[in-house]
Structures are given as structure tokens and as C-alpha cells.
Amino acid sequence: MFLLICFLAILVFMNAKELLKDHISKTISLSEEEFEYVLSHFKEHYFTKGQTIISAGDKVNHEYFVAEGCLKSFYINEEVKMFILQFSMPNWWTSDFEALYSGGKAKINVDCITDATVLALSNEDREKLCREIHTVEHFFRWRTNKGYVATQKRLLSFMNNDTKHRYEELLALYPQLYNLVPKHLIAAYLGVSRETLSRL
Amino acid sequence: MFLLICFLAILVFMNAKELLKDHISKTISLSEEEFEYVLSHFKEHYFTKGQTIISAGDKVNHEYFVAEGCLKSFYINEEVKMFILQFSMPNWWTSDFEALYSGGKAKINVDCITDATVLALSNEDREKLCREIHTVEHFFRWRTNKGYVATQKRLLSFMNNDTKHRYEELLALYPQLYNLVPKHLIAAYLGVSRETLSRL
DNA sequence: TTCCGATTGTGATGTATGTCACACAATCAC
DNA sequence: GTGATTGTGTGACATACATCACAATCGGAA
Numbered sequence: 462m463f464l465l466i467c468f469l470a471i472l473v474f475m476n477a478k479e480l481l482k483d484h485i486s487k488t489i490s491l492s493e494e495e496f497e498y499v500l501s502h503f504k505e506h507y508f509t510k511g512q513t514i515i516s517a518g519d520k521v522n523h524e525y526f527v528a529e530g531c532l533k534s535f536y537i538n539e540e541v542k543m544f545i546l547q548f549s550m551p552n553w554w555t556s557d558f559e560a561l562y563s564g565g566k567a568k569i570n571v572d573c574i575t576d577a578t579v580l581a582l583s584n585e586d587r588e589k590l591c592r593e594i595h596t597v598e599h600f601f602r603w604r605t606n607k608g609y610v611a612t613q614k615r616l617l618s619f620m621n622n623d624t625k626h627r628y629e630e631l632l633a634l635y636p637q638l639y640n641l642v643p644k645h646l647i648a649a650y651l652g653v654s655r656e657t658l659s660r661l
Numbered sequence: 662m663f664l665l666i667c668f669l670a671i672l673v674f675m676n677a678k679e680l681l682k683d684h685i686s687k688t689i690s691l692s693e694e695e696f697e698y699v700l701s702h703f704k705e706h707y708f709t710k711g712q713t714i715i716s717a718g719d720k721v722n723h724e725y726f727v728a729e730g731c732l733k734s735f736y737i738n739e740e741v742k743m744f745i746l747q748f749s750m751p752n753w754w755t756s757d758f759e760a761l762y763s764g765g766k767a768k769i770n771v772d773c774i775t776d777a778t779v780l781a782l783s784n785e786d787r788e789k790l791c792r793e794i795h796t797v798e799h800f801f802r803w804r805t806n807k808g809y810v811a812t813q814k815r816l817l818s819f820m821n822n823d824t825k826h827r828y829e830e831l832l833a834l835y836p837q838l839y840n841l842v843p844k845h846l847i848a849a850y851l852g853v854s855r856e857t858l859s860r861l
Numbered sequence: 862t863t864c865c866g867a868t869t870g871t872g873a874t875g876t877a878t879g880t881c882a883c884a885c886a887a888t889c890a891c
Numbered sequence: 892g893t894g895a896t897t898g899t900g901t902g903a904c905a906t907a908c909a910t911c912a913c914a915a916t917c918g919g920a921a
């Protein structure tokens with residue numbers, strides 16, 4: 462039984478790192494040795510549905526590559542109202558990047574909508590890898606470029622489109638979300654009350 | 662007279678590049694030769710109030726470092742309504758980054774709220790410099806990191822705060838804007854009608 | 862099974878904001 | 892200076908949405 466669990470763990474472990482390897486390969490080329498070296502800095506973590514990865518107030522020292530499952534990153538305001546910044550699906554990265562980059566305390570929370578497998582990379586290791594391997598720095602530059610453009614597009618959509626339009630936009634992009642996450646979370650992503658979404 | 666104009670042009674030219682040099686120095690260290698090499702890829706441009714730098718539909722091939730003046734980047738929707746993504750002040754970068762990075766046509770416009778001096782860097786030159794000088798790639802990674810965090814903060818503010826709060830937030834950050842740009846542009850940045858802003 | 866919490870739908874009502882309309886001032890071109 | 896364009900303020904009205912309240916359904920725990 463123990464051996465079986467070890468075997469399954471190794472299987473998933475391989476899959477997660479393979480997924481990350483494929484993801485990185487889409488932007489840069491690395492030798493096998495370099496890949497092995499880079500991937501060795503990522504630590505795999507399992508989380509179960511509902512578990513918290515980052516809480517507001519924490520010191521944030523890692524960013525997370527999602528290999529499996531669905532996470533959400535969200536902000537809770539003074540009136541205890543929740544706003545969802547991002548649903549993180551496989552092949553996405555998540556963290557409280559402001560806190561991670563600046564060294565401050567988290568204002569954003571990250572937790573699991575489903576069971577999840579993630580690969581964690583520390584701030585120090587990311588900077589070390591970027592320093593040591595030029596193309597890795599290139600990879601992270603492009604990852605953020607894409608994130609920047611995506612966030613800007615969402616901001617524009619927020620200003621331009623009404624709720625129904627944004628809802629359809631979201632479902633067109635991630636049809637899985639409709640069955641995967643409760644409606645009140647989708648409402649929190651769209652920035653409307655759950656009642657309004659229900660009456661869409 | 663001609664000599665005087667040349668002299669003034671060189672003066673401003675020096676100032677713009679010096680500003681960029683200072684800006685870059687805040688993130689990375691470069692030797693004098695490297696600086697000279699990097700800066701040689703930037704072309705200085707003058708624009709007058711109201712002039713257009715990027716029009717929707719254009720092929721976008723440059724990003725711009727603002728040395729002097731104030732630009733706006735904005736989107737016009739089907740109903741000819743304008744949404745301002747960013748006011749670009751000195752030491753900011755602007756472009757339609759989605760189009761620039763993807764090679765597509767511009768969806769964003771950029772024009773001048775005041776007379777402006779900018780330094781233009783082509784997509785190819787940026788990539789070339791990033792390839793040739795590792796620390797330059799580092800610089801651009803951190804520039805985008807900061808932009809990403811700033812845009813995410815603005816998105817959160819959009820969801821969380823009401824118009825008045827966001828207006829005060831904007832003016833606290835850039836008090837100059839109050840006298841520099843007409844109110845209807847500030848309304849377009851805040852995502853409300855000019856009438857609502859007027860009644861704030 | 863039974864109960865409880867989580868999720869979702871829907872009605873009634875208040876409020877912030879958009880839209881249309883008009884007025885007036887400031888600026889600019891000629 | 893004169894007329895046109897641009898920027899700004901304000902009233903009247905319509906509308907989208909938040910909020911509060913209640914009901915119904917579903918799934919898991921005891």
C-alpha cells in the first residue's frame with residue numbers, strides 16, 4: 462500500500478513537472494541539464510478543496526504554477542465583501558505578486574476551489590535562476606508581459622461591457638468554470654452581486 | 662537662429678536621454694559604454710498637444726518612454742465612447758502593448774494631452790538589446806512587473822471603490838492632473854460620465 | 862433517515878449613475 | 892471683435908444594480 466502511494470505520488474510528480482516543462486518550452490529553449498536544474502527549484506504541493514495557500518497578512522515568499530485543479534485569488538474589503546482577481550487553472554501562475562515583489566505582507570488571498578497540485582518557486586530561487594540563466598529571465602519577462610496584457614484587457618472589458626457581456630466572455634474563455642465553481646464566486650469575479658448574476 | 666534651435670534641440674535631447682538613463686539606473690547597473698549603446702537605439706520625437714502617436718488600426722512597432730509632457734492611451738468602442746487606460750507622465754512607458762507584442766493591429770490609441778517629448782524604441786531593438794545584454798532583459802522584466810501590479814491594483818480599485826473614492830485616489834497620486842487635463846478625460850479614466858464626475 | 866449548511870432563484874425597494882437637454886464660460890481661429 | 896468650438900455645470904428622467912427578505916433545492920454529516 463505504501464509503495465503504491467509512493468508510485469502514484471511519483472507519477473503525479475512527474476506529470477506536474479512535465480507540464481511545467483512543456484509550458485516553459487513554449488517560450489524558450491533549454492538543454493535537458495538546464496531543465497533539470499531549473500525544475501529542481503520547484504517544490505510540489507498538494508492541496509485539498511477549500512485549503513488556503515496565501516492569507517492576507519502573510520509574508521509572501523512563493524509564486525505557484527498550477528499543474529492541476531482550480532485556485533482563486535481574491536481580495537476581502539473592510540465590509541467583508543470578496544472580489545476575485547483571478548481563477549487559476551492549470552498552466553497559470555498565481556501569488557500575491559505585489560507582496561511577493563515588494564517584500565510586503567499579502568493583501569490578496571489564494572485558496573483552492575478544487576483539490577489542486579501546484580509547483581512552488583521561491584522569490585530568491587526565481588531571481589537566482591534569472592541571474593544564472595539568461596533565457597530563464599527571458600521566460601519570466603514574457604510570462605509577465607502576457608499577464609500584463611491580459612489584466613489590461615480585463616480592465617477595459619470592465620469599463621466597456623455590461624455584466625451579461627462579461628459573463629459570456631468569461632464562459633467563452635473557460636467553459637469548465639460554469640460547472641466547476643459556484644455562481645456567487647463568478648459574481649465576485651464579475652464584480653456584481655450574486656442576485657444580479659442569477660437574473661442575468 | 663538656426664544654431665540656437667540646434668543648441669536647444671541638443672539640450673532637450675540630452676535631457677530626455679539623461680532622464681531615461683536615470684530611470685534605467687534605478688533598476689540595473691550599466692557601464693558608460695553600455696548606456697551609450699542602449700540609448701543609441703532610442704529615437705527622440707517631439708509631438709504637439711493633440712497629435713496622435715498611435716491610431717487604432719495601425720501596425721504598432723514602437724514603445725515610448727515619456728520624457729516630457731502628458732499622453733493618454735485610450736480605447737474607443739462601437740458607440741464611439743472613450744475609455745482611458747492610462748495617463749502617461751514623464752518616466753512612464755506607453756504603447757499598445759498587446760499589438761506591439763503580438764504583431765497585431767492597434768486597438769488602443771495614444772495621443773498627446775500636452776506638448777510632449779518621447780523616446781521611441783522599436784520592438785526589434787528591444788528584443789535585440791534584451792538578447793545582447795542580460796541586465797537589460799532584467800530591466801524590462803521589472804518594468805513590466807511593476808506595470809502588471811499597478812494594473813491589477815487599478816482593477817481591484819475599480820471593483821471595490823466608488824467613483825468619488827477613485828477620483829480622490831487618482832488626484833492624490835497625480836495632483837498635476839487636476840489642472841492639466843480636462844474633466845471629461847478624467848471621467849473617461851474613472852469610467853463614469855462627465856456629468857457624474859461634475860456632481861461628485 | 863433526518864437535519865443543517867451551502868447554493869441558487871426571485872420579489873420589493875432604494876440608490877447611484879447614465880442619458881438627454883439646456884445654459885454658460887473660456888478659448889481659438891479668422 | 893465675432894463666431895465657432897470646447898469644456899463645464901445642472902435639472903429631469905430612466906435604468907441597472909445593490910440590498911434585504913424569503914423560499915426551494917441539494918449534498919453531506921450524524
